Amino acid sequence: MRIQENVSLRDHSTMRLGGEAHYLAEIKNIRDLQEAYSWAAGNHLPVIMIGRGSNIIWRDEGFGGLVMVNKIMGREVLAEDNHSATLKIAAGENWDEAVKWSVDKKLSGIEYMSLIPGTVGAAPVQNVGAYGGELAYTLLELEAFDARLNAFLKLQNHECGFSYRSSRFKTADRGRFFISSITLNLRKAPPAPPFYESLQRYLDEHGIDKYTAKTIREAVIDIRQNKLPDPEKVSNNGSFFTNPIVEAAKFEELKRAYPQIKGWPVADGRIKIAAGWLVEQAGFKGVHDQQTGMATWPNQALVLVNENAQSTQNLLAFRQKILDKVQQMFGIPLEQEPEILP
Numbered sequence: 001m002r003i004q005e006n007v008s009l010r011d012h013s014t015m016r017l018g019g020e021a022h023y024l025a026e027i028k029n030i031r032d033l034q035e036a037y038s039w040a041a042g043n044h045l046p047v048i049m050i051g052r053g054s055n056i057i058w059r060d061e062g063f064g065g066l067v068m069v070n071k072i073m074g075r076e077v078l079a080e081d082n083h084s085a086t087l088k089i090a091a092g093e094n095w096d097e098a099v100k101w102s103v104d105k106k107l108s109g110i111e112y113m114s115l116i117p118g119t120v121g122a123a124p125v126q127n128v129g130a131y132g133g134e135l136a137y138t139l140l141e142l143e144a145f146d147a148r149l150n151a152f153l154k155l156q157n158h159e160c161g162f163s164y165r166s167s168r169f170k171t172a173d174r175g176r177f178f179i180s181s182i183t184l185n186l187r188k189a190p191p192a193p194p195f196y197e198s199l200q201r202y203l204d205e206h207g208i209d210k211y212t213a214k215t216i217r218e219a220v221i222d223i224r225q226n227k228l229p230d231p232e233k234v235s236n237n238g239s240f241f242t243n244p245i246v247e248a249a250k251f252e253e254l255k256r257a258y259p260q261i262k263g264w265p266v267a268d269g270r271i272k273i274a275a276g277w278l279v280e281q282a283g284f285k286g287v288h289d290q291q292t293g294m295a296t297w298p299n300q301a302l303v304l305v306n307e308n309a310q311s312t313q314n315l316l317a318f319r320q321k322i323l324d325k326v327q328q329m330f331g332i333p334l335e336q337e338p339e340i341l342p
């Protein structure tokens with residue numbers, strides 16, 4: 001394992017902004033992980049583990065510690081019966097390639113999350129989800145290095161604190177666990193309706209009535225490719241704000257003022273509002289902001305794009321314009337999805 005010094009972090013975030021890492025190492029196996037961590041601990045340096053950088057933005061000041069880039073590879077089928085298969089996938093694998101691998105095996109459960117950028121190891125951190133699926137529905141357990149106990153351990157699904165786009169890895173235990181693999185249990189039965197509304201609409205419009213993991217994956221890929229920019233070509237972090245959840249009374253009040261507002265009930269009776277709609281109504285659809293070099297994606301205003309921003313400061317200034325306008329119009333404070341590091 002090689003520890004590099006003064007490495008630009010721009011290529012380690014798909015927003016392509018931010019300063020330098022004092023130290024950076026590619027972690028290719030468990031031994032690298034232990035060695036790198038011990039080296040940093042011995043030098044009293046903070047450590048961050050990342051994957052592809054599709055959900056992070058680096059500050060202009062950079063990071064004064066060690067960035068560990070997870071490149072641990074490997075996939076295996078651990079067990080199989082007539083109904084399901086148990087797959088173990090190393091954290092550095094590309095998430096979408098892992099989805100394809102499972103779909104090629106005619107297994108169902110994660111096809112709804114096709115084409116989500118990034119690595120397998122980051123998927124539990126925000127409990128990745130899309131089109132009605134989320135990682136927590138199929139994850140059995142994961143393996144991680146626990147920096148507090150200085151040991152590798154396994155965490156079962158119920159120990160991960162999963163919720164909507166969140167987990168203990170993103171909240172109470174942020175930075176404590178370095179995930180090295182995940183284990184999923186996927187079904188052999190094909191996916192069955194009811195499907196997520198926009199997915200079902202796509203299936204109907206395209207006359208697809210044979211539901212398999214493959215047909216669902218292809219549908220999701222087509223929908224996503226039409227709506228979202230490819231982060232390898234266009235600098236962005238996907239949805240920049242999460243969908244806010246408001247009390248039913250607040251939603252009714254908004255509906256009187258904005259009859260077109262889009263919302264859907266969640267389990268506790270509150271209403272989740274489409275953040276993209278709020279941003280669009282606030283006048284930020286397809287905007288190119290000359291002052292900051294930032295833009296919003298024409299097909300999805302929720303995606304902030306770095307066209308020619310000079311710094312993370314530019315991005316934060318553009319973000320503030322959106323936050324202020326949405327707050328002023330709707331009285332809703334939007335929450336940011338990608339994490340600003342450190």
Ligand SMILES: Cc1cc2nc3c(=O)[nH]c(=O)nc-3n(C[C@H](O)[C@H](O)[C@H](O)COP(=O)(O)OP(=O)(O)OC[C@H]3O[C@@H](n4cnc5c(N)ncnc54)[C@H](O)[C@@H]3O)c2cc1C
Nearest residue numbers: 051052053054055056117118119121122128129179237238
């Ligand atoms: C165009 C686009 C579309 C997207 N669509 C979706 C979507 O539909 N649904 C969705 O949920 N997300 C979506 N995202 C967000 C992103 O793809 C996911 O959050 C993904 O899991 C991030 O993976 P990554 O490897 O890039 O993680 P990074 O951005 O590198 O890291 C994200 C976080 O995880 C931590 N982390 C990473 N790897 C590890 C590890 N091995 N151990 C411990 N901590 C780790 C990092 O420290 C950081 O806190 C989208 C992003 C883009 C750019």
